[in-house]
Amino acid sequence: MRERGIVSRAYRAIEAQRLVAMRRRGGCMSSLLGGVGIGLASGFLLLTLGRIAGISGIVGGLLGPPGPGDRAWRVAFVLGLPLGAALVAAASPDAALVVFPTRGAPLLAAGVLVGIGTRLGSGCTSGHGVCGMARGSARSFAATATFMVVAAATVFVVRHVIGVAS
Amino acid sequence: MRVLAGLAAGTLFGGGLALSNMTSPAKVLAFLDVTGAFDPSLALVMGGAVATTTLAYAQVRRRARPLLADRFELPAQTTIDARLLAGAALFGVGWGLGGFCPGPAVASLAFGHAESWQFVAAMLAGMLVMRGR
DSSP, rough: HHHHHHHHHHHHHHHHHHHHHHHHHHHHHHHHHHHHHHHHHHHHHHHHOBBBOHHHHHHHHHHHHOTTTTTTHHHHHHHHHHHHHHHHHHOGGGGGOOOOOOOOHHHHHHHHHHHHHHHHHTTOOOIIIIIIEEEEEEHHHHHHHHHHHHHHHHHHHHIIIIIOOO | HHHHHHHHHHHHHHHHHHHTTTTOOOHHHHHTTTTOOTTTHHHHHHHOOOOOOHHHHHHHHSSOOOSSSSSSSSOOOOOOHHHHHHHHHHHHHHHHHOOOOOHHHHGGGTTHHHHHHHHHHHHHHHHHHHHOO
C-alpha cells in the first residue's frame, strides 16, 4: 500500500508538472483561437454541405450503409482532422503535446463507452456541445448538461474516491 | 468540390482542436477534475466555439440552401427522451474515464501515439455495436 502511494504521488507530480507546462505555453489565446477555429469549421460545413459538424455523426455515418454520394465528404473530413492537427503542430510544437493519464484496459473501455454513448445519444461534444447549442436545440442543451456533469462525476470518482494515479 | 469542402472543414476543425490542446486527454481531464487540478481552458474553447458557431449558423441559415448541397441536413428530433439522456450519460462516463471524445481522438492520430489508435479502434467498435439500433 505504501509503495503504491509513493508511485501515485510520483505520477501525480509528473502530471502536475506537465499540466503547468502546458498551461504556461497554452494560455487563454490558444484556447479561444482554437475554439473559434472549431466554430468557423462548423459554420463552413453548414454553409457548403448543409451538415452539422458532429464528429460522432460524421464517423458513425461512415460505418452504416452508404447514403447516395454521402461517403466521400465524410472520409475527407475525417482525414482532415489529423491533417489540421499536424499543420498546427508544425507551426506550434506545443500543440503536439499529448499526455495520456488513462492507458490500457481503462482507455479501451472508455473508447467503447464513447462509441456506444455517442451513437445512442445522437451526438458528442461537437455535435451537441458546439453545434446543437449554437442552434438552440433543447435536446443538445440537455445532452450537453448530462455528459458534462457525468464526465466530471466520473473524474471525481476515479481520481478522488477510488484514488487512481492520474 | 464536396470532398474539398469536407477536407477543408475537417482540417480547420482539427487545427482548432490541436491549437487548444483538446487533443491531449490530460488537458481535458484537468477541466473535468473540478475538485482537483482544475484547468478552465476547455470552457474557453467551448465558449469560443459555441459563440462563433452561433454567429456563423445565424448567417448561414438565412440562405435557402447550402452552397454544395440540395438542402440543409439538420436533426429533426426535438423531444428529450431516455435514449438521448442514456447515451449522453454513457458518453460522459467514457469521456471522463479516458479524456477523449471523437473529434480530438481522431485528430490526435496525427501525433502517432499507440494510445490514440487504441482509443479510436475501441470507439469504432462501440459505434459498430450500435449500428442499426
